[in-house]
Amino acid sequence: MASVAHTLGDGAVVARRNLIKIKRVPELLLWTTMSPIMFVLLFGYIFGSAIVLQGTTYREFLIAGIFAQTVVFGATFTGAGMAEDMQKGIIDRFRSLPMARSAVLVGRTASDIAYNSISLVVMSLTGLLIGWSISTNALEALGGYLLLLFFAYAVSWVMAYVGMLVSSPEAINNASFMVIFPMTFIANTFVPIDNFPSVLKTVAEWNPVSTLAQAVREAFGNTDPSMYNTDAWSLHNPIVYTLIWIVILLVIFIPLSVRQYQKTAARSK
Amino acid sequence: MTDMIRTSGLVKRYGDVTALDGLDLAVPKGTILGLLGPNGAGKTTAVRILTTLLEPDAGVAEVAGIDVHAHPDKVRERIGLSGQNAAVDEHLTGFENLDMVGRLYHLGKTKSRERARELLDQFELDEAGDRPAKTYSGGMRRRLDLAAALVASPEVLFLDEPTTGLDPRSRINMWNAIRSLVDGGATLLLTTQYMEEADQLADDIVVIDHGRKIAHGTADQLKTQLGGERIEIVVDELGHLEVTQSILGELCIGDVQVNRQSRKLTAAVTGGAGILQEALRRIDATNVTLLDVGLRRPTLDDVFLTLTGHVAEEKPDEGTNGELVEVPEEFKEEEVV
Numbered sequence: 001m002a003s004v005a006h007t008l009g010d011g012a013v014v015a016r017r018n019l020i021k022i023k024r025v026p027e028l029l030l031w032t033t034m035s036p037i038m039f040v041l042l043f044g045y046i047f048g049s050a051i052v053l054q055g056t057t058y059r060e061f062l063i064a065g066i067f068a069q070t071v072v073f074g075a076t077f078t079g080a081g082m083a084e085d086m087q088k089g090i091i092d093r094f095r096s097l098p099m100a101r102s103a104v105l106v107g108r109t110a111s112d113i114a115y116n117s118i119s120l121v122v123m124s125l126t127g128l129l130i131g132w133s134i135s136t137n138a139l140e141a142l143g144g145y146l147l148l149l150f151f152a153y154a155v156s157w158v159m160a161y162v163g164m165l166v167s168s169p170e171a172i173n174n175a176s177f178m179v180i181f182p183m184t185f186i187a188n189t190f191v192p193i194d195n196f197p198s199v200l201k202t203v204a205e206w207n208p209v210s211t212l213a214q215a216v217r218e219a220f221g222n223t224d225p226s227m228y229n230t231d232a233w234s235l236h237n238p239i240v241y242t243l244i245w246i247v248i249l250l251v252i253f254i255p256l257s258v259r260q261y262q263k264t265a266a267r268s269k
Numbered sequence: 270m271t272d273m274i275r276t277s278g279l280v281k282r283y284g285d286v287t288a289l290d291g292l293d294l295a296v297p298k299g300t301i302l303g304l305l306g307p308n309g310a311g312k313t314t315a316v317r318i319l320t321t322l323l324e325p326d327a328g329v330a331e332v333a334g335i336d337v338h339a340h341p342d343k344v345r346e347r348i349g350l351s352g353q354n355a356a357v358d359e360h361l362t363g364f365e366n367l368d369m370v371g372r373l374y375h376l377g378k379t380k381s382r383e384r385a386r387e388l389l390d391q392f393e394l395d396e397a398g399d400r401p402a403k404t405y406s407g408g409m410r411r412r413l414d415l416a417a418a419l420v421a422s423p424e425v426l427f428l429d430e431p432t433t434g435l436d437p438r439s440r441i442n443m444w445n446a447i448r449s450l451v452d453g454g455a456t457l458l459l460t461t462q463y464m465e466e467a468d469q470l471a472d473d474i475v476v477i478d479h480g481r482k483i484a485h486g487t488a489d490q491l492k493t494q495l496g497g498e499r500i501e502i503v504v505d506e507l508g509h510l511e512v513t514q515s516i517l518g519e520l521c522i523g524d525v526q527v528n529r530q531s532r533k534l535t536a537a538v539t540g541g542a543g544i545l546q547e548a549l550r551r552i553d554a555t556n557v558t559l560l561d562v563g564l565r566r567p568t569l570d571d572v573f574l575t576l577t578g579h580v581a582e583e584k585p586d587e588g589t590n591g592e593l594v595e596v597p598e599e600f601k602e603e604e605v606v
Binding site for chain 1: 320321322342345346348350352353354355356357358360361365369370372373374375401417
């Protein structure tokens with residue numbers, strides 16, 4: 001049995017390989033960072049002109065939502081990366097080496113934490129420029145960032161699995177768009193959910209993207225009284241509820257992905 | 270002698286297609302087995318099973334005495350694989366590729382780096398070692414891929430068509446590299462669709478077609494098994510092909526092969542030099558001038574043609590066009606006369 005240290009060591013080698021690609025193809029990083037900036041500015045000024053909140057400004061409310069949306073979308077990179085790797089000869093090299101079976105996945109999901117960290121930094125700086133600020137302390141804020149990265153990591157495993165099911169890296173974008181777009185919009189990410197139609201409101205209340213955004217707003221001190229106009233337990237305990245989702249996703253999708261990796265790689269040519 | 274690679278009754282099906290149909294192989298320690306066959310013969314499938322990438326439907330595969338199915342991890346520690354498509358990361362430099370492989374073999378940081386530099390030197394990639402692999406030529410990528418297979422100095426090596434698509438010069442470099450591996454004591458299974466390659470490198474040759482072994486022996490044995498020599502004649506003008514063909518046709522067994530492009534005629538004969546003399550006497554009586562004459566033993570191409578009834582490069586999807594592969598003069602079959 002490969003020990004945990006063995007798996008992490010091999011995963012680190014693969015992660016390093018993925019990160020070198022970011023260095024060699026800087027355009028990738030440019031696009032990764034440009035789109036969050038665009039989102040912050042677009043939503044901040046467009047929606048911000050129409051939405052008035054009581055306890056906080058819209059731009060403050062928006063930032064946690066944009067953070068949540070961006071890191072969830074970031075998982076698409078994991079899926080595309082896996083899909084690309086599975087098509088290349090390099091996967092045969094990896095599978096013929098005495099490395100841990102899950103190392104390619106561990107490395108891929110780990111290197112995407114780096115992607116997400118970079119976009120969080122860029123978005124935070126943009127947010128500060130348009131009037132967002134943290135009114136709690138550094139420790140709580142750090143907790144918010146960690147929760148974002150942790151949740152993104154769990155979604156990465158979902159998308160890694162999807163990435164191995166699709167036939168080409170291009171297909172992953174369509175597949176993820178169909179799922180991630182509604183998932184990040186039927187939530188309290190961009191607007192308060194008070195006025196949602198009843199079914200959508202219930203979905204939004206129990207959507208982990210909502211609770212992630214809620215938890216991060218609390219961590220940054222960007223709260224608004226309207227956020228609590230709900231009986232849903234999830235929104236009153238957003239950290240616990242989000243953590244539960246993270247654990248569920250990891251417990252399901254880590255073994256599923258590792259199994260799929262063995263199967264898909266064996267099938268390819 | 271211990272067999273470092275052994276398979277018995279290996280079967281693999283893909284839907285209705287039977288890729289391997291009960292293949293038996295045995296490769297003694299320190300030797301090269303050439304697995305020879307056209308595209309789709311099952312060569313790659315056999316390699317993929319032996320390197321733990323694929324599960325067979327039936328049969329047993331062993332590498333270094335270890336059952337591949339039961340202990341794939343132990344097998345992976347002992348093998349090196351260089352595949353048909355150079356399996357290198359194009360964004361990584363040559364050095365980074367080899368270093369990564371070393372780390373994944375768990376050689377440790379210092380040893381991995383040393384080994385990477387050593388191999389770059391050995392394969393004449395030291396100057397290109399710090400450039401991303403995507404800037405490499407096809408031949409350089411293949412050499413890097415072969416180097417990656419050697420990082421852990423494995424006891425058993427699998428090379429799946431290591432020279433397919435390479436130009437003649439790169440092919441000879443690759444052959445030299447492969448020869449030096451076995452001098453170092455490794456056991457090697459090499460697949461190829463090039464007859465010359467098996468002839469040049471392999472101690473033992475297994476010819477497969479449709480997943481089945483159709484012949485087995487050393488290059489000499491295979492040639493002897495099929496008997497007879499080949500008369501090869503090159504005439505001066507296209508117009509002289511026909512008359513020469515009919516003269517040879519009277520003397521040879523089977524059909525005379527004519528290559529119009531090189532104005533070359535090839536005919537299988539028994540009776541050696543005497544028959545050649547007779548042929549030359551008859552041609553002399555005509556106005557045909559000969560540019561080249563030779564009597565040679567059959568090449569593996571001839572062997573394959575005789576065994577399977579079709580030429581080796583049956584499906585020309587890899588840049589080959591049904592023509593025999595051009596090989597530099599010094600690697601051609603030595604002529605008997």
